[in-house]
Amino acid sequence: xxxxxxxxxxxxxxxxxxxxxxxxxxxxxxxxxxxxxxxxxxxxxxxxxxxxxxxxxxxxxxxxxxxxxxxxxxxxxxxxxxxxxxxxxxxxxxxxxxxxxxxxxxxxxxxxxxxxxxxxxxxxxxxxxxxxxxxxxxxxxxxxxxxxxxxxxxxxxxxxxxxxxxxxxxxxxxxxxxxxxxxxxxxxxxxxxxxxxxxx
Amino acid sequence: xxxxxxxxxxxxxxxxxxxxxxxxxxxxxxxxxxxxxxxxxxxxxxxxxxxxxxxxxxxxxxxxxxxxxxxxxxxxxxxxxxxxxxxxxxxxxxxxxxxxxxxxxxxxxxxxxxxxxxxxxxxxxxxxxxxxxxxxxxxxxxxxxxxxxxxxxxxxxxxxxxxxxxxxxxxxxxxxxxxxxxxxxxxxxxxxxxxxxxxx
DNA sequence: CCTACCGATCGGTAGG
DNA sequence: CCTACCGATCGGTAGG
Numbered sequence: 001x002x003x004x005x006x007x008x009x010x011x012x013x014x015x016x017x018x019x020x021x022x023x024x025x026x027x028x029x030x031x032x033x034x035x036x037x038x039x040x041x042x043x044x045x046x047x048x049x050x051x052x053x054x055x056x057x058x059x060x061x062x063x064x065x066x067x068x069x070x071x072x073x074x075x076x077x078x079x080x081x082x083x084x085x086x087x088x089x090x091x092x093x094x095x096x097x098x099x100x101x102x103x104x105x106x107x108x109x110x111x112x113x114x115x116x117x118x119x120x121x122x123x124x125x126x127x128x129x130x131x132x133x134x135x136x137x138x139x140x141x142x143x144x145x146x147x148x149x150x151x152x153x154x155x156x157x158x159x160x161x162x163x164x165x166x167x168x169x170x171x172x173x174x175x176x177x178x179x180x181x182x183x184x185x186x187x188x189x190x191x192x193x194x195x196x197x198x199x200x
Numbered sequence: 201x202x203x204x205x206x207x208x209x210x211x212x213x214x215x216x217x218x219x220x221x222x223x224x225x226x227x228x229x230x231x232x233x234x235x236x237x238x239x240x241x242x243x244x245x246x247x248x249x250x251x252x253x254x255x256x257x258x259x260x261x262x263x264x265x266x267x268x269x270x271x272x273x274x275x276x277x278x279x280x281x282x283x284x285x286x287x288x289x290x291x292x293x294x295x296x297x298x299x300x301x302x303x304x305x306x307x308x309x310x311x312x313x314x315x316x317x318x319x320x321x322x323x324x325x326x327x328x329x330x331x332x333x334x335x336x337x338x339x340x341x342x343x344x345x346x347x348x349x350x351x352x353x354x355x356x357x358x359x360x361x362x363x364x365x366x367x368x369x370x371x372x373x374x375x376x377x378x379x380x381x382x383x384x385x386x387x388x389x390x391x392x393x394x395x396x397x398x399x400x
Numbered sequence: 401c402c403t404a405c406c407g408a409t410c411g412g413t414a415g416g
Numbered sequence: 417c418c419t420a421c422c423g424a425t426c427g428g429t430a431g432g
Contacts, residue, residue: 013417027320031232035411047413048417056411107320112375116316119378120227120307130379164388165395168372172364175312175371178319179330188364195365213401235427247429248401256427 014052014062016042021063022070027107029117030060030125060125067110068132074099076139085146086153086197092140093166093193100173101186108178111136112171137163153198165196214252214262216242221263222270227307229317230260230325260325267310268332274299276339285346286353286397292340293366293393300373301386308378311336312371337363353398365396 020041024033035056039046053059075095082088100109107113115133118126137160144159153162173189176182220241224233235256239246253259275295282288300309307313315333318326337360344359353362373389376382 010417029229029231029317031229034409036409045418046411047419050412051417054412108316113316115375115379116308116313117229119375126379133375133379161388161391164372164376165369165392167375168368168392169365171371171375172368175315175319175333175367176364179315179326179333188361191361192365192368210401234425236425245402246427247403250428251401254428 010052013048017049017052017059018062018066021059022066022110023106025060025063025067025107026105026110026113030063030114031117031121033060033063035059057123057125061128064110064114064125064128067105067114070104071099071111074102074104085143085150089140089143089147090197092143093190093197096170097173097186097189097193100170100189101177109170109174112174137167140166147197162196166193169193169196210252213248217249217252217259218262218266221259222266222310223306225260225263225267225307226305226310226313230263230314231317231321233260233263235259257324261328264310264314264325264328267305267314270304271299271311274302274304285343285350289340289343289347290397292343293390293397296370297373297386297389297393300370300389301377309370309374312374337367340366347397362396366393369393369396 017038020038021033024037024041033056035046035049038044038059039049042049050056050059053062075092078095079088079091082091111129111133114125114129118129140163141159144153144157144162147153148155148157148159169189169192172192173185176185176188182188217238220238221233224237224241233256235246235249238244238259239249242249250256250259253262275292278295279288279291282291311329311333314325314329318329340363341359344353344357344362347353348355348357348359369389369392372392373385376385376388382388
C-alpha cells in the first residue's frame with residue numbers, strides 16, 4: 001500500500017470508530033462507551049480501537065465533536081443563509097424541532113444527554129459541552145437581537161432571555177419524545193416557541 | 201438485641217445505603233453507582249451493601265424513590281395546602297426554582313439526570329422515571345386548569361401545554377446552573393415562568 | 401453483617 | 417493493525 005492509501009485507510013478506521021462511539025453514546029451516554037464493546041462491534045481488537053486515540057477520553061472528545069458537527073448540519077447549516085433576524089430564527093426553531101423528532105441520534109439529543117452526564121464531572125468533555133452550549137445560545141441570541149432591532153420583537157426584549165427560553169423548550173421536547181414517547185412533542189414545542197417569538 | 205432493635209438497625213443500615221446512593225447518583229448518575237464504592241464509603245463489605253436489596257437495580261430503584269421523596273418535600277409539600285389554582289401554581293414555581301438553586305442534590309436535578317440517563321435503557325428504572333415525570337406534570341396541569349376556570353389565565357389555555365412549558369424551563373434552569381454555572385439562572389427561570397403564567 | 405471467592409469486563413500496554 | 421497480557425474493578429454468591 002502506498003503511504004497515501006494507508007493514511008486514508010487510517011482516517012477511515014478512525015471515523016468508523018467515532019461513528020460507532022457516537023451511536024453507543026447517544027443511547028447509553030459517553031461514559032458508557034467502552035473500548036471492548038467498540039472493538040466487538042467493529043470486529044477489531046481493543047488495541048486497534050484505542051490506538052488512533054490513545055485514551056478513552058480522546059474517543060469521547062472525538063465522538064462529541066462529531067455529534068456537534070451532526071447537530072450543526074441538521075439545525076444550522078440549512079438556515080445559515082436565510083435572512084438574519086426573525087426569518088432565520090423561526091427557521092432555526094423549525095429545523096431544531098425536526099432534528100429533535102428525527103433519528104440523527106438514536107437515543108435523543110446528544111448535547112442534552114452529555115450536559116446532564118458531565119455537569120458534575122470536571123474535565124475536557126464537560127468544558128467542551130459547556131462551550132458549545134454557550135456558543136449555540138449566542139447564535140440564537142444574535143438573531144433575536146436583530147429581530148428586536150427590526151421591530152419584529154418588542155422593544156426591550158432581552159436576546160439572552162429569549163435564547164434561554166427556546167433552548168429550554170428544546171430540552172422539554174427531547175424529554176417528551178425520548179422519555180415519555182409523547183406523540184405531540186413536536187406540536188408542544190412548536191406552540192411554546194411560537195409564543196416565545198410572539199408569532200400568533 | 202431484641203428483634204425490634206435489630207429490625208430498626210436493619211432499617212438504618214438500609215437508609216444509610218440509600219442516602220449514599222442518592223448522593224453518588226446525583227453527581228455521576230444512577231448507572232455509575234457501584235456496590236464497591238458504596239461499601240468503601242460506608243465502611244461496609246460489598247455483601248453487606250447488596251444484602252438488603254438483592255441486586256444493584258433494586259438499589260437504583262430505592263435511590264430513585266428517595267430522590268422523588270426529597271423533590272416532593274422541597275417543591276410540593278410546602279405549597280400543597282395553599283389555594284388551588286394560580287396562587288398555588290405561582291408558589292410551586294417559586295419552590296421549584298428554590299429547589300433547583302439549592303443543594304438538595306449536589307449534582308443537580310435528580311429527575312432530569314435520570315430521565316436523560318435512562319430514556320434509552322428499558323427497564324423498571326426508566327418506567328418509574330417516566331411515571332413520576334407524568335405525575336408531576338399532571339399536578340401542575342391541575343392547578344393550571346383551576347386557574348383558567350377562575351379567569352386567572354386566558355380562556356382556552358391548554359393546561360398540559362402550560363405544564364410542559366414550565367417543566368421545560370425547569371430543565372433549562374438546571375442546565376444553566378449545573379453546566380454553565382450561570383449566576384442568573386434563577387432570574388432567567390423566574391422571568392420565563394412569569395411570562396408563561398401571564399404574570400406581569 | 402462478614403470473609404473469601406466467582407467469571408466477566410474495564411482501560412490500557414508491550415511487543416511485534 | 418494484531419495477540420497476549422497487566423492490575424483493578426464490576427455485580428453477585430457461598431458459607432458462616
